[in-house]
Amino acid sequence: MDVDSQPTMEETILVGDDLMMGPPSPVIPPEIASHVLEGVNLCDGILKNLFLCLQVNDIEPFCQEEIALYRQCAEKRDKELRQRLRDSETKLGLSMPLDQAKERAGQLESEVTSLERRLILASGIEGIEGFRQRWSLHGRLTDTRSRLESLKQGMENRKEEEPSKSPTSTRKRWFFW
Numbered sequence: 001m002d003v004d005s006q007p008t009m010e011e012t013i014l015v016g017d018d019l020m021m022g023p024p025s026p027v028i029p030p031e032i033a034s035h036v037l038e039g040v041n042l043c044d045g046i047l048k049n050l051f052l053c054l055q056v057n058d059i060e061p062f063c064q065e066e067i068a069l070y071r072q073c074a075e076k077r078d079k080e081l082r083q084r085l086r087d088s089e090t091k092l093g094l095s096m097p098l099d100q101a102k103e104r105a106g107q108l109e110s111e112v113t114s115l116e117r118r119l120i121l122a123s124g125i126e127g128i129e130g131f132r133q134r135w136s137l138h139g140r141l142t143d144t145r146s147r148l149e150s151l152k153q154g155m156e157n158r159k160e161e162e163p164s165k166s167p168t169s170t171r172k173r174w175f176f177w
Helices: 016-020 030-037 044-057 060-095 098-122 127-170
Strands: none
Touching: 016 060, 030 060, 044 060, 060 098, 060 127, 098 127
């Protein structure tokens, strides 16, 4: 591969649509938002600077540094938030009463079904609006599936731990002298 064939930062002009690379930012459920968002850099200062730059300069080529900084910050933030969401769902699966955990899994499954249907409907929308809807729905669907999988994993780990506790207490111990 030729190094010269790769565009450098100086040759690339970033625009607002470049912020739509990769999945969209995850949607944080209100019931776990305080726990998940605690201590995470939300990039609000960088975003404020980006908007200020766009307001002053009116066009994106003059705000390259702000766009690049925000994109880096948002990617790091989203990766951390997704990991925290998965960890939180796993902990809920482990610690919630089993009935509530099953109910939550059912809610997440119905949300996945709803998002799948909406994604199918959005596939008929043409142009940039269709792209944006499909991009957003696909990201939410992927995140919701991941949360559901983490919740189920937590529930399975609990089920493995619970039965193993009871047989050890009733099992006979043999001692050889």
